[in-house]
Amino acid sequence: VHPYEVIKKKRDGGALSADEIRDFIAGYTRGGIPDYQMAALCMAVFFRSLSPAELAAWTEAMLHSGDILDLSDIPGPKVDKHSTGGVGDKVSLALAPLAAACGVKVPMISGRGLGHTGGTLDKLESIPGFRVDLSTDDFRRIVRDVGACLIGQTARLAPADKKLYALRDVTATVDCIPLIASSIMSKKLAEGIDALVLDVKVGSGAFMRDLERARELARTLIQIGRGMGKRVTAVITDMDQPLGRAVGNALEVAEALDVLEGKGPADLTEVTLVLTAEMLVLAGTARSTVDARALVERAVADRSGLKKMADIVRAHGGNPDAVTNRSLLPQARTQVPVPTAASGFVTGIDAEQIGLAALALGAGREKTDSSIDPAVGVVLDRKVGDAVKTGDRLATVHANDASRITEAVQRVATTYQIAAQPPARRPLIVERLDAA
Amino acid sequence: VHPYEVIKKKRDGGALSADEIRDFIAGYTRGGIPDYQMAALCMAVFFRSLSPAELAAWTEAMLHSGDILDLSDIPGPKVDKHSTGGVGDKVSLALAPLAAACGVKVPMISGRGLGHTGGTLDKLESIPGFRVDLSTDDFRRIVRDVGACLIGQTARLAPADKKLYALRDVTATVDCIPLIASSIMSKKLAEGIDALVLDVKVGSGAFMRDLERARELARTLIQIGRGMGKRVTAVITDMDQPLGRAVGNALEVAEALDVLEGKGPADLTEVTLVLTAEMLVLAGTARSTVDARALVERAVADRSGLKKMADIVRAHGGNPDAVTNRSLLPQARTQVPVPTAASGFVTGIDAEQIGLAALALGAGREKTDSSIDPAVGVVLDRKVGDAVKTGDRLATVHANDASRITEAVQRVATTYQIAAQPPARRPLIVERLDAA
Numbered sequence: 001v002h003p004y005e006v007i008k009k010k011r012d013g014g015a016l017s018a019d020e021i022r023d024f025i026a027g028y029t030r031g032g033i034p035d036y037q038m039a040a041l042c043m044a045v046f047f048r049s050l051s052p053a054e055l056a057a058w059t060e061a062m063l064h065s066g067d068i069l070d071l072s073d074i075p076g077p078k079v080d081k082h083s084t085g086g087v088g089d090k091v092s093l094a095l096a097p098l099a100a101a102c103g104v105k106v107p108m109i110s111g112r113g114l115g116h117t118g119g120t121l122d123k124l125e126s127i128p129g130f131r132v133d134l135s136t137d138d139f140r141r142i143v144r145d146v147g148a149c150l151i152g153q154t155a156r157l158a159p160a161d162k163k164l165y166a167l168r169d170v171t172a173t174v175d176c177i178p179l180i181a182s183s184i185m186s187k188k189l190a191e192g193i194d195a196l197v198l199d200v201k202v203g204s205g206a207f208m209r210d211l212e213r214a215r216e217l218a219r220t221l222i223q224i225g226r227g228m229g230k231r232v233t234a235v236i237t238d239m240d241q242p243l244g245r246a247v248g249n250a251l252e253v254a255e256a257l258d259v260l261e262g263k264g265p266a267d268l269t270e271v272t273l274v275l276t277a278e279m280l281v282l283a284g285t286a287r288s289t290v291d292a293r294a295l296v297e298r299a300v301a302d303r304s305g306l307k308k309m310a311d312i313v314r315a316h317g318g319n320p321d322a323v324t325n326r327s328l329l330p331q332a333r334t335q336v337p338v339p340t341a342a343s344g345f346v347t348g349i350d351a352e353q354i355g356l357a358a359l360a361l362g363a364g365r366e367k368t369d370s371s372i373d374p375a376v377g378v379v380l381d382r383k384v385g386d387a388v389k390t391g392d393r394l395a396t397v398h399a400n401d402a403s404r405i406t407e408a409v410q411r412v413a414t415t416y417q418i419a420a421q422p423p424a425r426r427p428l429i430v431e432r433l434d435a436a
Numbered sequence: 437v438h439p440y441e442v443i444k445k446k447r448d449g450g451a452l453s454a455d456e457i458r459d460f461i462a463g464y465t466r467g468g469i470p471d472y473q474m475a476a477l478c479m480a481v482f483f484r485s486l487s488p489a490e491l492a493a494w495t496e497a498m499l500h501s502g503d504i505l506d507l508s509d510i511p512g513p514k515v516d517k518h519s520t521g522g523v524g525d526k527v528s529l530a531l532a533p534l535a536a537a538c539g540v541k542v543p544m545i546s547g548r549g550l551g552h553t554g555g556t557l558d559k560l561e562s563i564p565g566f567r568v569d570l571s572t573d574d575f576r577r578i579v580r581d582v583g584a585c586l587i588g589q590t591a592r593l594a595p596a597d598k599k600l601y602a603l604r605d606v607t608a609t610v611d612c613i614p615l616i617a618s619s620i621m622s623k624k625l626a627e628g629i630d631a632l633v634l635d636v637k638v639g640s641g642a643f644m645r646d647l648e649r650a651r652e653l654a655r656t657l658i659q660i661g662r663g664m665g666k667r668v669t670a671v672i673t674d675m676d677q678p679l680g681r682a683v684g685n686a687l688e689v690a691e692a693l694d695v696l697e698g699k700g701p702a703d704l705t706e707v708t709l710v711l712t713a714e715m716l717v718l719a720g721t722a723r724s725t726v727d728a729r730a731l732v733e734r735a736v737a738d739r740s741g742l743k744k745m746a747d748i749v750r751a752h753g754g755n756p757d758a759v760t761n762r763s764l765l766p767q768a769r770t771q772v773p774v775p776t777a778a779s780g781f782v783t784g785i786d787a788e789q790i791g792l793a794a795l796a797l798g799a800g801r802e803k804t805d806s807s808i809d810p811a812v813g814v815v816l817d818r819k820v821g822d823a824v825k826t827g828d829r830l831a832t833v834h835a836n837d838a839s840r841i842t843e844a845v846q847r848v849a850t851t852y853q854i855a856a857q858p859p860a861r862r863p864l865i866v867e868r869l870d871a872a
Contacts, residue, residue, distance in 0.1 A: 008608035011482065036471035040607035043479035046447065171476035172444035 003027065003037045010044040018057035025061035029160040035167055042164075042173035050178040055220065056227045058178070062186035065160030069136065069192035071107055074144045077283040078105045081275055082188055083199035084180075084217070086206050087351040087358075088242030091199065091272050092120045092150070093256035094264070097308035098276045100147030101299040104283040107143045107191050108150045109157065118249050118364060118372050121152050126250035126330055126374030130318030142315045147308065149315070157190040177213070181220040185228075195231035195282035197275055198222070202430060203240035205351025211236070211430065218433050231282045236430040237271050241349040241384045244268035248363040248377010248398060250329045257323060260306040267383075267428055273297065274429055330375035332398035336405055338412045343389045346382050346416060347423040353415035354378055357408040361399050376400055378412055385422060439463065439473045447480040454493035461497035465596040471603055478600075478609035486614040491656065492663045494614070498622035501596030505572065505628035507543055510580045513719040514541045517711055518624055519635035520616075520653070522642050523787040523794075524678030527635065527708050528556045528586070529692035530700070533744035534712045536583030537735040540719045543579045543627050544586045545593065554685050554800060554808050557588050562686035562766055562810030566754035578751045583744065585751065593626040613649070617656040621664075631667035631718035633711055634658070638866060639676035641787025647672070647866065654869050667718045672866040673707050677785040677820045680704035684799040684813010684834060686765045693759060696742040703819075703864055709733065710865055766811035768834035772841055774848045779825045781858040782818050789851035790814055793844040797835050812836055814848055821858060 001023045010016055016024075024041065027033035050058060071078050079099065083089055096106045110120040110132075118125075121132045132152050134142070142149035155162070161183050168174045188196055198221050201207065202214035218234035225232035244265045246255040258264040259272050277292035286292035299305040310320035322328035358364060362373035379396045382388055395412050399405045437459045446452055452460075460477065463469035486494060507514050515535065519525055532542045546556040546568075554561075557568045568588050570578070578585035591598070597619050604610045624632055634657050637643070638650035654670035661668035680701045682691040694700040695708050713728035722728030735741040746756035758764035794800060798809035815832045818824055831848050835841045 004606055004608055011479070011608050034471070036475035036603060036607055039472035040475040040479045040609060043447070043476045043483075044608075047479075047483045167472060170440055171472055172440055172447050172480075173476065 003033050007037060007041045007044060010041060010048055013048050015051055016054050016057075018053070021054060021057040022061045025058065025065065025160050029065045029163060038164065038167055039171045039173070042168055042171060042176070042179060045179060046173050046176045052223055052227070055178050055182060055224060059182040059185050059189070059224050059228070062158055062160045062164070062182055063189050066158050066190065067156045068190050069107070069140075069157075071105070071140065071143065071192035074105055074140065076103065076105050077195060077285075078107050078143070078191075078193045079195045079197065079279045079283045080106060080108050080188060080191055080193045081197045081199060081279060082184055084201050084207055086201045086239035086243060087355040088244050088247045088252070088268075089201070089239075090123060090244065090246070090252035090256045091268070091275060093123060093253060094259040094272045094305070095276045095279070096148040096150060097260060097312055098272070098296055098299050098305040099279045100312070101304040101308040102276075102280055102295050103285050104147070104279050105143050106148035106279075107139065107193060108148065109153055109187065109191050110150055111153060112365075120150060122372050122374075123249045123252050124150060124316070126253055127313055127318045127322050128328060130313060130316045132316065134316070142312075146311050146315045148312055150312070153187065158186045161186050175207075177217050177220055181217060181224055185221060185224040189225075189228055189230065193230065195279075196225055197278040197282060198232065198234040199271070199275055200234055200236045201239035202236055203238050203426075205241060206239035215431070215433070222433060222435065232434075233278050233282060234433045235275060235278060236433070238426050238428050238430055239351060240426055242351045242354050242380060243271060245380045245383065246377065247354050247358045247380070248361070249372060249374040250331075251377040251379060251398060254326055254329055257306070257309070257326070260300065260309055261303070262300045270428055332375040332377075332400050334399045334402065334405070336397040336399060336409060337393045338395045338397060338409050340388050340392050340394050340416065340418060341390060342418040344387070344418045344420045345422040346384050346386045346388060346394075347419045348417035349380065349384055350415040353411050354380070357397070357411035360407045360411065361397065361404050362401060373400055378408065382416075385425065387422075388418060439469050443473060443477045443480060446477060446484055449484050451487055452490050452493075454489070457490060457493040458497045461494065461501065461596050465501045465599060474600065474603055475607045475609070478604055478607060478612070478615060481615060482609050482612045488659055488663070491614050491618060491660060495618040495621050495625070495660050495664070498594055498596045498600070498618055499625050502594050502626065503592045504626050505543070505576075505593075507541070507576065507579065507628035510541055510576065512539065512541050513631060513721075514543050514579070514627075514629045515631045515633065515715045515719045516542060516544050516624060516627060516629045517633045517635060517715060518620055520637050520643055522637045522675035522679060523791040524680050524683045524688070524704075525637070525675075526559060526680065526682070526688035526692045527704070527711060529559060529689060530695040530708045530741070531712045531715070532584040532586060533696065533748055534708070534732055534735050534741040535715045536748070537740040537744040538712075538716055538731050539721050540583070540715050541579050542584035542715075543575065543629060544584065545589055545623065545627050546586055547589060548801075556586060558808050558810075559685045559688050560586060560752070562689055563749055563754045563758050564764060566749060566752045568752070570752070578748075582747050582751045584748055586748070589623065594622045597622050611643075613653050613656055617653060617660055621657060621660040625661075625664055625666065629666065631715075632661055633714040633718060634668065634670040635707070635711055636670055636672045637675035638672055639674050639862075641677060642675035651867070651869070658869060658871065668870075669714050669718060670869045671710060671714060672869070674862050674864050674866055675787060676862055678787045678790050678816060679707060681816045681819065682813065683790050683794045683816070684797070685808060685810040686767075687813040687815060687834060690762055690765055693742070693745070693762070696736065696745055697739070698736045706864055768811040768813075768836050770835045770838065770841070772833040772835060772845060773829045774831045774833060774845050776818075776824050776828050776830050776852065776854060777826060778854040780823070780854045780856045782820050782822050782824060782830075782852060783855045783859040784853035785816065785820055786851040789847050790816070793833070793847035796843045796847065797833065797840050798837060809836055814844065818852075821861065823858075824854060
């Protein structure tokens with residue numbers, strides 16, 4: 001197969017064969033096909049999309065570019081959750097222990113963040129001693145014995161995706177549903193899971209701004225997963241403002257612990273419980289989402305989720321006391337209140353601006369080799385729908401570097417929209433899909 | 437300007453500013469912008485096209501990536517002709533001396549061929565001693581003193597186009613009218629011309645298969661040229677079969693000499709005279725195409741065109757006697773007739789197959805560093821519309837390497853279509869455009 005012919009065929013709207021796709025992706029991963037030919041193909045895919053058959057072949061080619069974990073010797077259903085991401089999304093931190101406490105095996109391979117705040121791994125590393133760079137053997141052992149393990153992607157899982165994502169990122173071909181979906185699924189299917197719950201975020205703070213695009217992504221992800229023989233459910237959830245109140249690594253860990261103690265913010269708690277319940281249904285641990293929800297709520301009430309979190313922290317080399325003693329988590333030296341100059345109702349909080357405020361404080365990475373300050377971030381004391389009076393505290397900036405405070409406060413203050421009338425309520429759990 | 441933003445803007449159908457285009461092309465030419473970002477941008481341009489303003493900026497950026505010849509010190513109008521190319525197109529070889537004989541200055545910078553047969557330069561080099569690698573000073577002198585000079589593109593003229601064309605060639609972004617048009621015009625405008633005649637080929641043997649696309653290309657080329665203050669006329673000519681009878685370097689030179697002597701094939705003679713007449717009109721040498729035609733016909737009849745060809749050959753270091761003594765041109769050792777097995781009328785000759793037959797004999801390059809055999813090729817003894825009887829000679833294969841004869845004969849024999857009824861006549865000169 002000549003790479004030129006493959007690009008031309010896709011460009012002209014033709015259907016690529018599984019062989020053509022496999023050879024192209026394998027050639028690209030090995031370096032025989034140069035970046036510029038893959039860039040041209042990705043842009044052609046942006047305009048022409050991929051058929052279900054092409055998408056399956058594309059994802060399989062990416063999946064088979066590296067190792068695929070085999071967890072079949074671990075008893076019980078292995079279920080993971082993937083979120084398309086958004087500011088303040090720390091759901092995994094509470095969901096993994098809750099699902100494990102309910103008997104589900106959770107082999108979770110996560111990414112690090114670039115921009116805004118850290119990824120799940122960065123958040124976990126704010127727990128003293130917590131290590132995410134475990135071997136595959138340790139990963140397997142912890143999933144089996146503890147029930148959940150959260151590690152970083154290794155170079156051996158879906159290397160094609162790693163290389164391709166870096167290319168898409170600089171060629172304006174990220175924002176393309178078949179390429180997004182095959183990227184997500186190739187990494188998740190490499191984990192050796194039996195089933196997957198997808199949290200597809202929609203709204204101004206999410207990658208998918210409108211519901212139709214979110215639905216299309218959800219259906220595409222389900223279609224790929226089903227095609228590979230996996231059970232997949234997708235939940236579309238609202239991301240019009242940051243999820244929960246905390247944005248910043250240790251601050252988000254603390255908030256996830258609040259959820260495990262039954263005292264988390266309502267929105268974060270609801271999304272966490274809904275997604276965990278879906279995992280239980282897919283695992284066969286519960287017959288219905290209603291039954292599953294009851295099991296998850298019990299794991300909060302009896303603190304078995306919190307206890308499981310301590311077990312996970314211990315297994316990862318971290319200090320399990322930090323789970324109950326918050327003073328063991330990193331604390332920022334300065335807390336600066338952000339007051340409002342107006343009275344009325346909060347009608348909008350731009351999630352991206354809050355993320356950029358946290359980034360300015362040092363909570364995220366501007367470049368892949370930047371270091372993260374685990375203690376800093378922003379806590380939203382008021383959220384959309386809350387009533388405020390002039391002088392009320394809207395949010396609190398947690399800072400270590402005084403020179404970075406001004407930009408953060410400025411960004412937070414100006415991104416709050418205050419109006420005389422309360423905003424229309426938006427549903428938090430927008431839609432549940434279990435068929436492509 | 438961030439290259440990513442430029443790609444994304446074009447991908448999403450936005451209009452790029454002249455600054456964005458200039459910076460992107462300059463960055464690419466210098467190497468600061470990598471091939472993969474240019475490949476993505478070209479594919480986005482394939483789908484989104486370029487507006488007239490973007491196209492002007494793109495062409496100017498390519499033009500200004502290198503030197504622009506200044507021939508303003510040479511008296512008289514400088515006019516060139518460019519053809520989009522096709523098998524058997526040796527028009528330039530007769531047109532340049534005819535136009536020069538009529539007083540037009542013809543500064544012609546040509547390419548070498550890849551595939552099929554050689555380019556104009558390769559054909560000229562089949563004349564003993566003819567050199568095309570002249571200095572800019574020699575080029576200027578010969579244009580001034582002789583009236584026409586034909587040299588190869590230097591690395592200093594439109595280097596952006598050279599680099600971009602190589603990239604487009606391997607990323608399936610050649611077949612894109614704005615990119616084709618800006619490539620052609622950036623090279624031609626670098627020649628320091630005042631006016632340009634375009635021969636846009638249409639038909640199964642041309643790059644543009646249908647008239648609508650050919651018209652679009654012609655209009656786009658005219659639009660760019662006019663925008664740069666040049667006089668431009670386009671003629672759309674038929675290329676449904678090879679032009680003339682000869683395909684192969686020295687064979688084509690001989691046929692061009694036939695045209696200069698007034699005994700060339702009708703189709704080649706007509707296209708040559710029409711295009712040369714257009715050059716005279718643009719140069720102001722004639723007031724109308726009718727007057728111009730009469731002047732060009734006189735240059736054939738009084739052999740001043742042939743004499744001018746001898747002058748050009750001499751100026752290029754070649755043996756001018758070859759112009760009148762054909763035995764001085766390279767001759768192939770073997771002439772193999774290709775007979776027909778059917779009677780009726782020739783209804784079609786696939787130009788590409790004839791080109792591939794010539795390539796198989798060694799008349800063209802399979803790779804950029806292949807060497808060419810100037811003597812070999814194919815002569816079409818019968819053309820579309822001719823009546824044939826079983827056993828008649830359809831064509832003659834001129835070969836030096838006996839091992840290559842079989843493939844060539846096979847290709848020629850099978851590409852002739854013979855039917856009981858004569859084909860409908862196709863107009864040779866399809867259309868003339870002088871406004872975008």
